[in-house]
Amino acid sequence: MKKVSLTIDGKEINVEEQTTLLQAARAAGIQIPTLCHDDRLAPHGSCRLCSVEITSGKKARIVASCVYPAANGLVVETKSPRVVKIRKVILELLQASSPKGRVEELGRIYGTSTDKFEKELTFCILCGLCVRYCSEVKKADALGFIGRGIEKQVVFFPEIALKSCPACEGQCFSLCPTGILPNKFARSVPSFGRSQPTVFPVRLWDEENFLNLTRNIE
Amino acid sequence: MAKKIRSPQELLQFRKKVVALKEAAKTRIIVSGGTCCLAKGSKRIFELFREELDRQNIADGVELISSGCHGFCENEVIVVILPEEICYMRVRAEDVKEIVSRSIIKKEIIERLLYKDPLTGEQFIKEGEIPFYKHQSQIVFGNNRFIDPKNIEDYIARGGYEALVKALQTMTPEEVITEVKKANIRGRGGGGFPAGSKWETTRNAPNNPKYVVVNCDEGDPGAYMDRALMEGNPHSVLEGLIISGYAIGAREGFIYIRQEYPLATENTLHAINQAREYGFLGENILGSTFNFDVEVHRGAGAFVTGESSALMSAIEGRVGQPRPKYIRTAVSGIWGKPSNLNNVETLANVPLVINKGAEWYSSIGTENSKGTKIFSLVGSVNNTGLVEVPMGTTIREIVYDIGGGIPGGRHFKAVQIGGPSGGCIPKQFLDMPIDFDEFSKIGAMMGSGGMIVMDEGTCMVDVARYFLDFLSDESCGKCVPCREGLRQLRKILMRIVRGDGEEGDIVLLEELSEVISAASLCALGQTAANPVLTALKYFREEFLAHINEKRCPTRVCQGLVSYFIQPDRCQGCMACLKNCPVGAIDGGKGLVHVIIQDKCAKCGICFEVCPDRYRAVEKLSGEPVPVPPIPSDREISPRRVAR
Missing domain, CATH: 1.20.1440.230 (NADH-ubiquinone oxidoreductase 51kDa subunit, iron-sulphur binding domain)
Structure with a gap:
């Protein structure tokens, strides 16, 4: 494999070609926050929290480090003021829909204000970790995305979920970075984990769960 | 079954034959048949012409053509009679008999059906003399009005597939790319990326096979240039695509058409089949060693698939959503293979460049934006429709010379360009030339060509x-x-x-x-x-x-508007009271009417129905609603009514 040499936060780093900026930085001990990244899964590039600023030539621009490939001569800033501001706004946006768990932790680190944006609680940040884990690792495809834009959601496909979820016992839940949903949800579906669940909610936040959760959080 | 054309000579002979046949017909009647024309009943009108010609027993000497969109969309259905070039607009089914007996047989002109300039009242016989067309230069769009999109012979008769012959016979793929680069065609989909460079990157990308793709997922609100081209002249796009395939070294092409364009899909599929029959697609095209074929991929109703990586995901059969493009699609696109994506209009420009040369092409336009651009001129403007102008034309020329200005004596406020990715260009830039770089300088974007004119009554x-x-x-x-x-x-x-x-x-x-x-x-x-x-x-x-100030200056935003009835202008006619859907108006015969503000839904119906001679209902914004008169003052004196 060919090696490339780049600079991250002033440090010269040599990595193999095809390495992403995130991998390169982490290998050099530089921490970049992520929400949708998992080493076992193909990079998704959806949370944009791992945004970094790169300069090649005169132009500086923002890229997602989890998908951007390392290249010779690249100058990368992982903590420039612009990057920090972008992360802060992204976290503030996410806190409007999912104010707990990892989002909350990171929000504290970045000093976000929790009421900057109007709340619209969905408890899902659509990072796709559950969907991708189910598809890429478990090869089960029991859940997926439906809808688009601001209506996008994660759903279980009941026909598949009925067959494959019991054996897996909800490994996808432990990946969820939103904190509140998985535990509450797992408990709120008593049949979960048995060999024959009788009812399986189509949506992660089906109406009843949603109301319960909202009550718990407020 | 048509005979396959196996060499450039055969094409030449075939063209001669078709042209001779066309000239044999003494008269040609062209009925516009784009989607908007169809909505105005052009299919029925076309059929009625056929019936009437048969009935009058003159069908033999007359060629009847259903063409694509002519561009002047607000005046559909357009009927043009050749060789006299008589152009009738807003033709309806009941006019057909008269047109045949008076204009076809007796060669008279029916004045009533001619275009009349709403500003000057002047009438025009020929299509090209109408101000809307006179100020355009339709080098790409112009053929639309002469061609039956379902008949490849019409396209061939007008020089179609000549560029393909020239490219295959006299140019190497590299030379084609050089020519396109020299012409500096920039992506008409909006980005303005030079097509030639994109072709070159795709050609030089190490992987194989390579794909070429047409992006006909036009989705900007108010924009429909690509639809009109794809419906009206699909072969011109197809020819451009085949040439791009030859230049890039692709054997397979895709045409991505949005689901909402059924006629474009139909005509494109038809064109592809005909091109296969005639040997412009398939193995050994025109006797060369070049093999190429095309597949149509229908969109599923998402705007975002107009984005290149999303479009390619959709072609692969996956969800049409974008993926990170840090490696360009020209290098790694469909199934990870080098894929070149061009917009419909970009490809329709390619045959022109090959036929007439890069020098001719780059003589049109500005320094860095060459050729013409088609815009769909819509909104608050007298003449709406598709307009093709050379780059460098000012917005003022488009809105006023071609568009005929703003209706109803209102003032120009802004023009929205570039769709949802663009912006509103205000009055002070009216004299700005159409140019990719000029637009981006002021924060807007050329976009695919939607141009929505807004007047002073628009709230930004x-x-x-x-x-x-x-x-x-x-x-x-x-x-x-x-x-x-x-x-x-x-x-x-x-x-x-x-x-x-x-x-x-x-x-x-x-x-x-x-x-x-x-x-x-x-x-x-x-x-x-x-x-x-x-x-x-x-x-x-x-x-x-x-x-x-909680004020909407144009009084558009419902939440900031209140309605009020001026007591001294109200004549107690009860029009508002009868039409108010929420019963928010108090009044009666001979009484000054009063809007009960708490009940008012701000629908504006009272404002609309109050007779023009009274104009008693007023729209207010940012000011307190005056207190209505007390009951004893609400009686309208007979003297006032009489006045």
Whole structure:
């Protein structure tokens, strides 16, 4: 494999070609926050929290480090003021829909204000970790995305979920970075984990769960 | 079954034969048949012409053609009679008999059906003399009006597939690329990326096979240039695509057509079949060693698939959502193979460049934007339709010379260019030339060619809100800045138009816009804040009026408008009372009417129905509603009524 040499936060780093900026930085001990990244899964590039600023030539621009490939001569800033501001706004946006768990932790680190944006609680940040884990690792495809834009959601496909979820016992839940949903949800579906669940909610936040959760959080 | 054309000589002979046949017909009747024409009944009119010609026993000497869109969409159905070049507009089914007996047989002109300039009252016989057309230069779109899109012979008769012959016979693929680069065709889909460079990157990319793709997923509100080309002259796009395939070294091409364009799909499929029959697609095209074929891929109703990586995902059979493009699709596109994507209009320009040469082509336009651009001119303008102008034409020329200005004596306010990724260009830039770089300098974007004219009655905050509505629905929802950012941008704008805007909202809009533009995954998100940013840049005072004074200067935003009946103008006619859907008007015969503000739904019906001679209902914004007269003062004296 060919090696490339780049600079991250002033440090010269040599990595193999095809390495992403995130991998390169982490290998050099530089921490970049992520929400949708998992080493076992193909990079998704959806949370944009791992945004970094790169300069090649005169132009500086923002890229997602989890998908951007390392290249010779690249100058990368992982903590420039612009990057920090972008992360802060992204976290503030996410806190409007999912104010707990990892989002909350990171929000504290970045000093976000929790009421900057109007709340619209969905408890899902659509990072796709559950969907991708189910598809890429478990090869089960029991859940997926439906809808688009601001209506996008994660759903279980009941026909598949009925067959494959019991054996897996909800490994996808432990990946969820939103904190509140998985535990509450797992408990709120008593049949979960048995060999024959009788009812399986189509949506992660089906109406009843949603109301319960909202009550718990407020 | 048509005979396969196996060599350039055969094509030449075939063309001669077709042209001779066409000339044999003494008269030609062309009925426009684009989607908008069909909506006005052009199919029925076409059939009636056929019946009438048969009935009068003159069908033999007359060629009847159903063409594509002529561009002057508000005056459909258009009927042109050749060789006299008589052009009739707004033709209806009941006019057909008269046209045949008077204009075809007796060669008379029916004045009633001629185009009459609404401003000067002047009438025109020939299509080309009409101001709307006179100021255009339709080098790409012009053939639309002569060609039956379902008949390849019409296209061949007008020099079709000549460029393909020239490319295959006399040019190497590299030479074709050089020519396209020299002509400097820039992507008409909006980005303005030089097509030649894209072709070169794809050709030089190490992987094989390579693919060439047409992007006909036109989705900008108010834009339909690509539809009209694809419906009216599909072979011109197909020829451009085949040439691009030859230049790049692809054997397979895709035409991605949005689901909402059934006629474009139908005509394209038809064109592909005909091109196969005649040997322009398939193995050993025109006797050369070049093999190429095309497949049509229908979209499934998403705006975002107009973005290249999303479109390619869709072709692969996956969800049409963008993926990170740090490696360009020209290098790694469909199934990870080098894929070249061009817009419909870009490819329709290619045969012109090959036929007439890069030098001719680059003599049209400005220094860095060559050729022409087709715009769909819509909104508050007298002449709406498709216009093709050389780059460098000013917005003023398009709106006033071609578009005939703003109707009803109202004033120009702005023109929205570039769709949801573009912005509103205000009055002070009316004399700005159409140019990719000039547009981006002022924060707008050439875009695919939607041009929505807005008059003084348009609220720019509301326009920004409209585009945000559109985008938050059409975003794929994958990345956070775009999905959540647009959700919040929309919420803030809704708040402002509702009258609940707060101090700091403008700063918040700007901060959010900056993050959305910088951090979003694809071009949709990266440009999604443009409508807000240009509105804030050029119409900031309107935002301030909404937020600080709770006033909508144009009185458009329902939440900031109140209706009031002027007591001294009300004649007690009861029109408003009868039409109010919520019973919010108190009155009676001979009484001054009063709007009960608490009940009013602000639908504006009272404002609309109050007779013009009274104009008693007023729209107010940002000022308190006057106290209505006390009951004893509400009787209208007979003297006042008589007056």
